[in-house]
Amino acid sequence: MDIKVRVWRQAGPAADGKMVTYDVKDISADASFLEMLDVLNEQLILDGDDPIAFDHDCREGICGMCSMVIDGTPHGPERATTTCQLHMRHFNDGDVIDVEPWRAAAFPVVKDLVVDRTAFDRIIQAGGYISAPTGTAPDAHAMPIPKKDADAAFEAATCIGCGACVAACPNGSAMLFTAAKVAHLGLMPQGQPERDTRVLDMLQAQDDAGFGGCTNMGECTTVCPKGIPLTLIGRLNSDYRKAVTRKS
Numbered sequence: 001m002d003i004k005v006r007v008w009r010q011a012g013p014a015a016d017g018k019m020v021t022y023d024v025k026d027i028s029a030d031a032s033f034l035e036m037l038d039v040l041n042e043q044l045i046l047d048g049d050d051p052i053a054f055d056h057d058c059r060e061g062i063c064g065m066c067s068m069v070i071d072g073t074p075h076g077p078e079r080a081t082t083t084c085q086l087h088m089r090h091f092n093d094g095d096v097i098d099v100e101p102w103r104a105a106a107f108p109v110v111k112d113l114v115v116d117r118t119a120f121d122r123i124i125q126a127g128g129y130i131s132a133p134t135g136t137a138p139d140a141h142a143m144p145i146p147k148k149d150a151d152a153a154f155e156a157a158t159c160i161g162c163g164a165c166v167a168a169c170p171n172g173s174a175m176l177f178t179a180a181k182v183a184h185l186g187l188m189p190q191g192q193p194e195r196d197t198r199v200l201d202m203l204q205a206q207d208d209a210g211f212g213g214c215t216n217m218g219e220c221t222t223v224c225p226k227g228i229p230l231t232l233i234g235r236l237n238s239d240y241r242k243a244v245t246r247k248s
């Protein structure tokens with residue numbers, strides 16, 4: 001298939017950016033979106049142009065690195081799919097596809113499609129850990145955990161920290177990410193000692209990093225490649241209220 005891509009090019013954090021149009025010819029419908037960009041970059045290098053900078057690592061939907069907005073939607077048009085798992089068969093021959101970086105004040109552009117997501121690291125550093133010694137893997141059923149809690153914790157733990165929720169939110173809020181991280185530890189017995197300080201410190205770090213507040217728009221969960229549910233934000237707010245009450 002032959003397509004055109006209009007890609008955000010920005011030489012550096014302080015440079016002005018603009019959309020630049022490229023023709024990409026003879027792309028296999030089975031190629032991933034990133035492979036299509038690889039082909040375009042080979043073409044740009046052969047032409048003596050600067051290749052497009054974009055983040056990627058696992059290309060298996062695990063690492064959360066492949067942050068780009070495709071035709072206005074973080075991670076593109078397929079639900080529950082990271083950019084690296086998106087294939088060209090979901091587009092049509094002759095399409096013109098817009099590709100932009102995450103747009104959020106807390107995720108400044110580094111170059112082209114690469115943004116600085118260390119703000120997420122600061123939220124994790126503030127409370128995304130447990131202090132209970134865990135040792136080696138325990139015997140099965142040594143610590144009884146209700147199945148519904150184990151399932152809910154596992155679901156929350158599938159958040160890959162990609163930042164699509166922030167990019168989709170009109171407020172640039174990181175609440176879905178923080179809610180997932182607070183829930184996946186707070187649902188387990190090992191996560192109880194820091195349960196209150198975790199939610200207070202992670203929300204403080206989120207505010208300090210410049211993320212916006214949540215107004216229940218729900219755009220975040222719609223684009224989340226792991227289907228993290230909005231109900232976890234309700235759980236986060238409940239944990240926050242209890243922590244504030246216990247602290248005062």
Ligand code: SF4
Pocket residue numbers: 064158159160161162163164165166176177180220223224225226227228
């Ligand atoms: S909640 Fe979903 S969209 Fe947000 S960082 Fe986690 S996986 Fe990505």
Ligand code: FES
Pocket residue numbers: 055056057058059060061062063064065066082083084085
């Ligand atoms: S490159 Fe790892 S999730 Fe896409």
